[in-house]
Amino acid sequence: MVIVSQQLADSADSELALPSVIIEEPAQAAKSAGLRYVSDSRPGFGRRRCGKGFIYLDKRGDRISDPAELERLKALVIPPAWEEVWICPYPNAHLLATGRDAKGRKVYRYHPDWREVRNKTKFDRLIPFGYARPLIREVTDRHLRQRNLTREKLLAIVVRLLEATVIRIGNDEYRDQNQSFGLTTLQQEHVEVGSTTISFNFIGKSGVEHEIELSDRRLARAIKRCQELPGQQLFQYVDDDGERRAVDSADVNEYLQTITGEDFTSKDFRTWAGTAYTAEILNELGEPTSATNAQANIREAIKGAAQHLGNRVATCRKFYVHPTVTKAYEDGWLLEVWREAAQAPSEFDLTTEEKALIAVLSHSQQQ
Secondary structure, X not given: OOOOOHHHHHHOOHHHOOOHHHXXXXXXXXXXXXOEOOOOOOOOEEEEEEOOEEEEEOOXXXXXXXXXXXXXXXXXXXXXXXXXXXXXXXXXXXEEEEEEOOOOOEEEEEOHHHHHHHHHOHHHXXXXXXXXXXXXXHHHHHHXXXXXXXXXXXXXXXXXXXXXXXXXXXXXXXXXXXXXXXXXXXXXXXXXXXXXEEEEEEEOXXXXXXXXXXXXXXXXHHHHHXXXXXXXXXXXXXXXXXXXXXXXXXXXHHHHHHHHOOOOOOHHHHHHHHHHHHHHHHHHHOOOOOHHHHHHHHHHXXXXXXXHHOOOXXXXXXXOOOHHHHHHHHHOOHHHHHHHHHHOOOOOOOOHHHHHHHHHHHHHHHO
């Protein structure tokens, strides 16, 4: 079982903790790779600067001198700039080390086998991510109510926009080299805000033009606050020293990991959206009349999801649509499970879409 990070315990109310059902899958994934699933909230090793290098300390704070252990710790190649370093005592842990980078953001060093198994099973994280979405909404709601435009409030704005628009998160490299933009790199000129509406118009990855309309009074009001700050960058906040600061994808991912206690990233919103949108279109198209008709409907659904995400159809099918959804439609049980779950009560404040998609993905695992 994953232990929710201390940051979450400090920043979120106890009733916001994730239901235990969502945290079994990552532990199972770690076990399948021969790894321990651990949390940095438990005691671990540390390091302390000594001369031009570092010494390593065990859980009791005593200096580690065992040559083999020192060799393992040095092989992690933890950047010298990291602060508040935590190192797992177990070499077969899925999470080997955490720390804070020069900007104070939490950073992670994972076991290579964990990265491999997570890449192979990236769609499996959709079930725990689906269960985490109400928690994400609850915490971001609380942060959006903050009076000042703090870092927390700004990140909450970005995450709610990510959920509502599934715009790519963006990075400075694409902006500087290609003049293409994502959510965190949007500039003032890319958005128009009314009393209740937000209009985005910008060039994204691969030169795709995005025109997105959103109706949300609270987010519109929050973005107007962002527009009041000087500079081209849309999403900025003022720190305790009065300096304007932007946020990037690493900040957003750290924020998500902090409020959920899981290693979710901005990409999970797009994978969820691509899969859910495909399933919803198939539900609207209804039961196929033949195998040929099923394939035609699947193509139409994925095309719609690709347009929603701003992707090519082939890219959407491969990376953003869980294969269980299309297989379930081909096998004839998708709509029955989807519709039954959509009408069922929710014990975790899930939306109709979330209940239905989690049910479909869970049903596949039970077969």
